[in-house]
Ligand SMILES: Nc1nc2c(c(=O)[nH]1)N(C=O)[C@@H](CNc1ccc(C(=O)N[C@@H](CCC(=O)O)C(=O)O)cc1)CN2
């Protein structure tokens with residue numbers, strides 16, 4: 001591991017006033033800087049907290065007292081020498097410490113994601129683990145946390161490594177066959193020894209590429225509320241949100257803008273979308289709202305279609321097309337206490353926002369649908385479009401190899417398949433994706 005010229009420092013905790021804040025330093029000057037700030041020589045035993053005074057090396061003035069941690073490389077998060085200062089979390093303390101530290105030769109402020117970038121460069125994390133870390137920091141629900149921590153733990157990387165090993169074996173066979181056999185003796189089937197395994201591998205990889213659950217879980221599920229004007233769409237959104245997010249009135253055509261809110265549905269992340277009531281209208285503003293409602297519904301994962309009990313069984317033409325979409329949930333609204341739902345309304349869930357009727361059944365149906373679309377069980381899954389694109393390329397190359405006849409082309413396609421997998425874990429073509437991935441990180445990570 002080659003030491004980097006520059007030593008970086010950043011506040012690793014969230015900005016703003018806090019009880020305690022953590023400053024993190026990584027690089028060859030981490031040790032000398034820590035000695036200069038704390039006067040502790042030798043440095044504390046590796047990885048054990050020590051109580052220290054932090055002073056400005058230039059003036060000797062005490063800046064704060066706090067905990068000091070020393071992680072000599074390579075056994076650190078970045079693989080370099082790392083020091084951590086856990087100090088009082090005020091802006092003034094942090095500003096004074098950062099100023100003192102960056103006044104030290106060879107020490108500068110870190111860019112967003114730069115610690116993680118160094119961990120990647122030093123082989124501490126592969127690219128899927130880096131992404132898992134980013135997702136873990138962003139995780140808002142329990143299912144997202146589980147998926148991210150599994151990926152940070154290397155589960156996806158392990159699968160890719162397993163696939164790579166099988167392709168390497170096939171490549172070795174191809175190369176050995178081509179290299180050591182006379183031109184006219186190259187066997188008819190270059191892949192004969194590995195063909196059954198490669199065929200199984202292709203099926204496995206295609207199965208993964210076709211599985212959208214991991215990506216959906218990362219991004220969350222979109223559920224759109226649709227129905228005629230006045231059906232009670234905004235009332236339902238407010239009830240589920242637990243606050244008056246949307247305007248409710250007895251005037252048909254109240255909602256025009258698309259209103260979104262985020263919910264945690266039994267651990268699954270959901271974006272709930274309220275829309276303008278669907279109907280024919282001459283009002284250009286309402287018409288634009290309805291256009292947006294339809295556009296949003298086209299992209300949604302699930303729809304809740306609402307119908308006022310008083311209008312039963314007349315489903316307006318504008319609403320009818322959404323009724324039979326897969327996953328659509330039909331709700332008959334304003335089935336208030338004392339008003340029996342129509343006996344023939346099978347497949348419709350009676351609901352009264354006013355009297356709080358039908359919510360348990362609604363939540364159960366929604367959670368079931370969310371689980372069906374998002375539940376990833378214990379399998380690590382692809383979580384990004386980038387993974388899918390690389391895996392699609394891999395599958396295409398392997399498919400060509402399996403149906404190819406020219407030895408050189410078969411070998412080249414197996415190589416291309418390997419390259420696609422290498423891209424997922426960050427072994428090849430890294431530079432163009434690294435910028436994109438690390439741009440998501442916060443400073444100090
Ligand atoms: N105070 C503090 N808490 C933190 C972090 C941190 O950097 N500082 N982390 C920052 O993300 C996370 C923990 N991640 C870490 C990952 C690896 C190592 C580390 O020292 N790895 C060495 C030794 C491993 C071992 O002893 O098993 C290594 O990989 O060689 C430290 C923290 C969350 N909590």
Ligand SMILES: Nc1nc2c(ncn2[C@@H]2O[C@H](COP(=O)(O)OP(=O)(O)OP(=O)(O)O)[C@@H](O)[C@H]2O)c(=O)[nH]1
Pocket residue numbers: 227228229230231232233234235236247248249250251252253254255256275276277278333334335336351352353354355
């Ligand atoms: N009795 C009764 N009235 C309800 C219930 N839910 C909503 N309402 C009323 O129905 C009217 C319309 O409610 P909204 O939530 O604004 O309906 P909407 O579907 O969003 O209407 P638009 O935005 O115009 O498309 C309001 O007067 C609500 O108070 C209910 O469960 N029972």
Ligand SMILES: [Mg+2]
Pocket residue numbers: 233234235246247248254255275276277
């Ligand atoms: Mg509304």
